[in-house]
Amino acid sequence: MTEATLHVFRGDKTGGELRPYQVPLTEGMVVLDAIHYIQQHEDATLACRWNCKAAKCGSCGAEVNGKPRLMCKTRLDQFKGHPVTVRPLAAFPLIKDLVTDVSWNYRVNQEIPPFTPARDDTGPWRMYPEDVDRMFEFRRCIECFLCQDVCHVLREHDGTSRYYGPRFMVRIAGLEMHPKDTVSRAHLLRGRGGIGFCNITKCCEEVCPEEIHITDNAIIPLKERVADEYFDPWRALLRAFGGRREPRGT
Amino acid sequence: MADWYEARRYDVLVVGAGGAGLRAAIAAAEAGVKVGLVCKSLLGKAHTVMAEGGIAAALGNVDAKDSWEVHFADTMRGGQRINDYRMVEIFAKEAPERVYELERWGGLFDRTPDGKILQRPFGAHTYRRLCHVGDRTGLELIRTLQDRAVHSGVEVLMEVTLSRLLKDGDRVAGAFGYRREDGRFIVIGAKAVILATGGWGKVYKVTSNSWECTGDGCAMAYEAGAELMDMEMVQFHPTGMVWPPGVRGILVTEAVRGEGGILRNAKGERFMQAYDPKKLELSSRDVVSRSIYKEVEAGRGSPHGGAFLDISHRGAEYIKKKLPSMYEQFLKLADVDITKGPMEVAPTIHYVMGGVRVAPGEGASTVPGLFAAGEVAAGLHGANRLGGNSLSDLVVFGKRAGEHAARYVKGLDRAPRIDDGQADEERRLLLRPFDSGNTENPYELHADLQEVMGTHAGIARTGDGLRAGLDKILSLQERAERMRAAGSPLYNPGWHACRDVRFMLTLCEAILRSAIERTESRGAHWRLDFPDQDAGWGRKNLVVRRGDAGMTVSTRPVPEMPSGLARLLEATA
Ligand code: SF4
Ligand code: SF4
Ligand code: FES
Numbered sequence: 001m002t003e004a005t006l007h008v009f010r011g012d013k014t015g016g017e018l019r020p021y022q023v024p025l026t027e028g029m030v031v032l033d034a035i036h037y038i039q040q041h042e043d044a045t046l047a048c049r050w051n052c053k054a055a056k057c058g059s060c061g062a063e064v065n066g067k068p069r070l071m072c073k074t075r076l077d078q079f080k081g082h083p084v085t086v087r088p089l090a091a092f093p094l095i096k097d098l099v100t101d102v103s104w105n106y107r108v109n110q111e112i113p114p115f116t117p118a119r120d121d122t123g124p125w126r127m128y129p130e131d132v133d134r135m136f137e138f139r140r141c142i143e144c145f146l147c148q149d150v151c152h153v154l155r156e157h158d159g160t161s162r163y164y165g166p167r168f169m170v171r172i173a174g175l176e177m178h179p180k181d182t183v184s185r186a187h188l189l190r191g192r193g194g195i196g197f198c199n200i201t202k203c204c205e206e207v208c209p210e211e212i213h214i215t216d217n218a219i220i221p222l223k224e225r226v227a228d229e230y231f232d233p234w235r236a237l238l239r240a241f242g243g244r245r246e247p248r249g250t
Numbered sequence: 251m252a253d254w255y256e257a258r259r260y261d262v263l264v265v266g267a268g269g270a271g272l273r274a275a276i277a278a279a280e281a282g283v284k285v286g287l288v289c290k291s292l293l294g295k296a297h298t299v300m301a302e303g304g305i306a307a308a309l310g311n312v313d314a315k316d317s318w319e320v321h322f323a324d325t326m327r328g329g330q331r332i333n334d335y336r337m338v339e340i341f342a343k344e345a346p347e348r349v350y351e352l353e354r355w356g357g358l359f360d361r362t363p364d365g366k367i368l369q370r371p372f373g374a375h376t377y378r379r380l381c382h383v384g385d386r387t388g389l390e391l392i393r394t395l396q397d398r399a400v401h402s403g404v405e406v407l408m409e410v411t412l413s414r415l416l417k418d419g420d421r422v423a424g425a426f427g428y429r430r431e432d433g434r435f436i437v438i439g440a441k442a443v444i445l446a447t448g449g450w451g452k453v454y455k456v457t458s459n460s461w462e463c464t465g466d467g468c469a470m471a472y473e474a475g476a477e478l479m480d481m482e483m484v485q486f487h488p489t490g491m492v493w494p495p496g497v498r499g500i501l502v503t504e505a506v507r508g509e510g511g512i513l514r515n516a517k518g519e520r521f522m523q524a525y526d527p528k529k530l531e532l533s534s535r536d537v538v539s540r541s542i543y544k545e546v547e548a549g550r551g552s553p554h555g556g557a558f559l560d561i562s563h564r565g566a567e568y569i570k571k572k573l574p575s576m577y578e579q580f581l582k583l584a585d586v587d588i589t590k591g592p593m594e595v596a597p598t599i600h601y602v603m604g605g606v607r608v609a610p611g612e613g614a615s616t617v618p619g620l621f622a623a624g625e626v627a628a629g630l631h632g633a634n635r636l637g638g639n640s641l642s643d644l645v646v647f648g649k650r651a652g653e654h655a656a657r658y659v660k661g662l663d664r665a666p667r668i669d670d671g672q673a674d675e676e677r678r679l680l681l682r683p684f685d686s687g688n689t690e691n692p693y694e695l696h697a698d699l700q701e702v703m704g705t706h707a708g709i710a711r712t713g714d715g716l717r718a719g720l721d722k723i724l725s726l727q728e729r730a731e732r733m734r735a736a737g738s739p740l741y742n743p744g745w746h747a748c749r750d751v752r753f754m755l756t757l758c759e760a761i762l763r764s765a766i767e768r769t770e771s772r773g774a775h776w777r778l779d780f781p782d783q784d785a786g787w788g789r790k791n792l793v794v795r796r797g798d799a800g801m802t803v804s805t806r807p808v809p810e811m812p813s814g815l816a817r818l819l820e821a822t823a
Contacts (some may be wrong), residue, residue, distance in 0.1 A: 012740065028494025028584065040693040044744020045737035049292070051460040054500050054579055056389065057295045073582055095431055096741040103408070106293060106400075114401045115356030124350050126365030132358050136383065139358055139390060143294055178356065 004076050006034050007085040008046065012096045018085060025076060031086060032060055032071035035098070047097040055209055058144030062098050063087040068146040068207045089149040091159075102145055108164050111192065112172060117180040131179050137217060138174030140210045141167065147204035147214060153197045163194035166204035166214045173218035176225065186229040195223055252670050254677075255426075255435040260286035260405070261659045262652070263425060263440035265412055265467055268296035269388075269644030270624025270651070271446030272395035274613075277652025278444070279402040283659050286438060287399065288407045290430070290462050294396050297448050297460050298644065301388025302503035302575065304370060304380030305352075305645075306638030307345035311366040313377035318342040320376050323819045325639060326811075328374050328534050329603070329632020330773040330783070331819075332480070332791055335811045336610035337630045340650075345642040348649065349381050357394035359383050372508045372637045374534040380638040385503050385573045391641055410436060412466065413749050414676040415443060415474040415620065416668055422474070422619035423666035426673045428680065430746065433739020435677055439668050442655040444613070445471060445606060445622040446648065450757045452750075454599040454708075455700035458490055458501035467626045469753035471606045472760070476615040478794040479628040479806070480604035481757070482764035482775050485635055486709050488538035490598025492554040497583050499598040502559065502576060504637040506593075507531040509572050511561040513542070514592070515550040521557070536634045536774045539597040543709050546596070556596030562589055597709060601640065603631040603774065604764070607793060610809075613651030619658060619666070623651035633773020683735035683748040690733045692747035699726055699751070699758055707761055712779045713769070720762040727755045763803050764792045 002025045007018040021042060023034040032050055039046050048071070050060040055073040062071050064086055065079070076084065092100035147166040153159050164172075172185050172193070189195045198219055205214045212218070262278040264271045267289035275287045289296060308321040321342040326333055349367065353359065359381050360368040369378045383390045400406065412427035416437070424439040447467025451459030472478055489502040507513075513531050515521050525541040526533035533541075542557045552558055561569055566589035570577055573588075580586040580593055606615050606622035608629060613621040624644045631639065682688070706719025730752055735745035770784035771777050790805040811819075 026495050029496050030583070033496040039743055044691075044693065044735070044747070045742050047741040047743060051291055051295045051297070051462065052300050053460070053497070054300070054575075055582070056386070056575065057299050057460075059291065059295050075582075099431075099741055102292065106406075106408075109397070110400050114397050117354060123354055124366070125353060127361060128365045129361045129363065131365075132361055135358055139383070139393065140386065142299075142389065175356070178358075181356075 004034060004081070005083045006038075007083060008035070008038065008097070009087040010046070010097055011094070013094060029076045030072055031062070031064055031074045031076060031084065034076065035071060035086070047095070047099045049099055056142060058142030061089055061144045061146050061149065063089060063149070068149045070144060070146070070209050073209060089145065091149040091151070091154050104160055105143070105145055105148065105167065108168050109171065112168065112175070112188070113183050113185060115175055115178060115181055116183045118182050121180065125180060127179060134217075135174055135177055137212055138170050140212060141170050142210060143167065144209060146207045146209065150203045150207050152201065152203065163197040164192070166219065168193070169195065169198070169219045169222055170212055170214055173222055176222065184229065186226045189222055190226050190230065195219070195226060252673075255437045255673065256429075257437050257439070258286060258407070259439040260284050261440065262286075262442045262444060262655045263288065263438050264444045264446060265425065266296065266446035266448060266624075266626075267293055267406070268298035268446060268448055268624065269391055269395060269641060270648035271296070271444070272392065272399045273645045273648030274444045274446055274623055274652035274655070275404045276395065276399050276402050277649045278656045279404050281653055281656035283656045285404045286407060286440070287404050288410045288412055288438070290409065290411050292408050293406055294392055296392060297463055298388045298392045298641075300458065300460070300501060301391070301641055302385040302501065303372060303505040303508060304382030304387045304638050305349060305391065305641035306372065306375060306379050306636065307349045307381060307642050308342065308377075308379060309346050309349065309367060309369060309381065311362055312369045316377035316379060319818050321345070321379065322815070324375055325636060326632070326819055328634050328636040330634060331632065331788060332772065332808050333632030334610050334629035334809055335815055336809060339815065340611050341630055341643065341646050344646045348642060348645040352391065352394050352645070355394050355398045357390050359390070370505060370508045371532060373504055373532045373538065374529065374636050375638065380508065382505065384571070385505050385575050387641065411746065411749065412438070413470070413680060414672070415470050416672050417474060418666035418669065420475070420618060421666050422617060423668055426676050428739070431741055433742070433745070435673070437668060437673050441659040441662055441665055442619045442621060444651050444655050445620070445626050446624050447626050449602040449625040450754060451599045451602070453699060453703050453754045453758050453761070455697070455704050456490065456499040457599040458487060458499055459599065464750040464754050465757045466750070466753050467622070468605050469756045471615060471617070471620060471622065472756060472794070472796055474617055474620065475796060476617045476620060477607040478605060478760055479607040479791050480632070480764075481760040481794050482768050482792060483603035483633050483773060484599060484707070484761060485535060485601040485603060485774050486539040486597040487600030488535055488542055488597050489559055489595035491584065492552070492556045492594045492596045493584060500579070501598065501600065502593060502595050503573070504535075506559060506561050506573060506576060509561060510564055511559050513538070514558045514560065515545045516552055517550055519550075521545050521550070534634055535637065539709060540776060542597055552594045554594055554596075556594050558592040559595045560592035562591055565589070601625065601635055603633065603635055604628045611650055612654040613647055614654060614658070621651045621655045623647040633775060680749060683733045683745060688732045688734035690729050692733045692735070692744060692751050695726060695730055695733065695751050696747060696754070699723065699754060702726070703758055703761070707765055709776060711765055711775070711777050713766060713777070716762055716766045720759065720766065723755060723758045723762060727759070730755055759801055760794045763801060764794060767792055767803050
């Protein structure tokens with residue numbers, strides 16, 4: 001049986017190093033399988049997060065050969081026998097080995113005003129396929145935070161105090177474009193949300209395992225919305241009443 | 251209060267943050283009590299995200315003839331009539347409102363051309379009934395509830411494992427556990443505890459369940475003296491992935507068959523024609539699983555020991571729209587393009603129908619102050635769960651458990667007291683694997699217990715096999731006393747596994763003991779030595795409880811349906 005060599009980061013807040021492990025290769029094996037092999041056969045203290053093992057829960061993000069990926073979706077055969085390095089997401093404080101403290105993301109989510117329909121609009125609602133289809137893309141997000149990890153704004157010193165990051169632009173886009181939502185988050189986006197810091201490098205889009213068009217479909221339309229509400233109130237009004245928020249047939 | 255643990259206090263403590271836990275937490279918070287929600291993983295990662303096919307509710311949007319009555323009858327028939335009809339009635343009546351509520355909270359479902367929630371067909375549902383969004387309905391449900399919960403004042407504690415319920419006399423007083431991050435102990439005082447901890451598929455090797463599904467809640471309830479019911483009823487989902495080895499067991503949604511997928515054996519025969527000519531691929535899960543099993547046994551299995559499931563005739567565009575994550579999953583993990591050819595599938599452990607016995611509609615267990623909702627609770631699904639009924643179970647009974655727990659708390663005249671002695675006892679048990687004399691590897695024990703359950707309590711069972719399995723589980727329980735963990739309590743999966751294994755061994759014993767007793771075949775429980783249904787057993791549920799000398803199993807009469815409801819079953823047969 002052939003073997004793969006993985007260099008896995010081991011350590012905690014006080015420091016750490018890459019350590020080599022030899023893992024027997026089986027057909028179709030993914031990086032997470034190799035991590036589990038190490039846990040079960042070599043070192044049960046190796047820490048990582050995972051749940052679904054099917055790229056659906058977004059728990060198992062790590063930097064594999066320098067690129068943020070889901071370990072459960074990263075096949076080992078693509079590396080063709082070359083050594084593989086596995087490191088934790090660098091944008092977040094390290095807890096241990098491959099596990100980082102991502103709690104900041106949950107605090108951000110809490111700051112975002114939730115979906116708020118009109119009080120008297122209690123449904124059941126009529127919403128047509130064309131009204132909801134474009135929102136499904138945003139709802140697909142599995143909160144793996146790979147996009148957050150790769151975003152240079154967040155990676156910079158103190159970046160998380162300036163910008164919510166691509167994940168939450170996706171979240172806000174899903175709310176803002178919901179035909180039944182009545183709240184504007186433009187002020188938040190421009191202020192604490194820090195949308196102005198994004199300079200559309202598209203790095204986030206490249207790593208998104210759900211292939212969400214984070215910049216083209218979420219960030220750019222949100223930037224336009226912010227610009228409209230601040231600098232072109234007339235256009236904002238037109239947009240608000242021009243059908244973008246009002247589904248037909250209700 | 252001692253200084254060696256972190257202390258928290260809530261009116262209602264919800265354990266588990268899948269659909270049932272989130273919905274329960276929201277309901278309790280809306281009732282005005284202080285709510286804490288504990289989850290083993292990060293918020294939003296619970297096993298509910300893996301639910302793919304949809305949420306069953308008789309909205310009648312696609313088939314106007316659908317009604318709660320038909321949903322009731324389908325569910326009772328699916329459960330082979332050992333379900334608690336009172337739960338089923340509540341469930342069928344309230345599911346539609348719970349779905350509309352999700353929509354009001356921002357959940358988005360696929361639509362009909364005239365703008366209503368679209369519904370798809372599913373196994374053993376008479377009408378098209380499953381509200382869905384592609385094949386990621388669980389993600390939509392959990393995200394919607396998660397956002398609602400964090401904006402309802404619910405306090406969330408992530409990555410905390412609870413391992414023991416604390417009691418004050420016979421009442422629940424809270425729970426004890428540790429933070430996974432650093433092993434810090436935590437005592438949570440609570441006037442009521444709602445278990446929403448899901449199932450224990452991890453006692454089997456080939457399973458669609460994640461690492462979390464170790465049945466902590468059910469085992470803790472048992473240890474606290476609560477009654478469990480229907481423990482022998484473990485569901486095989488007919489279609490799990492079989493290849494490559496690393497993904498064996500991962501779910502292939504029933505929606506593939508709902509959208510027209512066809513099952514064939516190695517000879518290319520559509521074998522469901524022989525087993526259920528009327529419903530074919532959309533027969534109930536127990537029937538389809540057994541059929542695949544029989545085909546493999548007869549030497550007509552696929553190369554990796556399963557069957558072929560083909561949806562390619564629906565065309566690439568349709569498949570990518572309705573089953574996008576299945577398309578991705580097979581393409582990326584198995585090198586199979588399901589728009590072009592069949593996938594290989596085999597039965598996989600998916601769900602447990604049994605669990606904590608609860609008062610219908612309230613979720614109260616037999617221990618005062620202890621509630622249960624969702625997969626960990628028994629009674630709704632009987633001997634076999636219908637696809638799509640799980641997600642509606644979570645929201646219908648999650649809400650009710652939350653409300654009833656809040657009501658219970660408001661009616662208490664004094665708060666229960668925490669006994670540090672109980673916490674300390676559990677601390678010592680948790681830390682024991684760090685003692686130097688121990689030698690057993692928890693991962694090995696886990697693999698061993700899975701092997702036992704797969705061999706002795708799998709899809710086809712016999713009395714002798716079950717009894718041999720029980721002996722092996724009992725000796726594994728002895729070995730489990732000597733489990734060893736290396737390193738420190740800092741985020742240490744090997745150490746975490748030690749407590750999981752103990753829980754799982756308790757549940758294995760309950761499954762085996764119950765399965766030995768039920769000398770008939772019904773739903774998911776198939777006894778080769780008793781291949782037929784027995785009318786007498788059809789009037790009994792099996793109840794497991796902790797006795798002075800170990801685990802006891804007894805029977806309880808299945809609640810008898812009033813004639814009006816019974817007639818519904820005949821009328822729609
Ligand atoms: S496009 Fe914007 S959000 Fe995405 S990585 Fe670049 S700066 Fe960050
Ligand atoms: S947008 Fe994509 S990369 Fe970012 S968290 Fe969501 S799924 Fe992950
Ligand atoms: S384990 Fe769920 S995304 Fe990898």
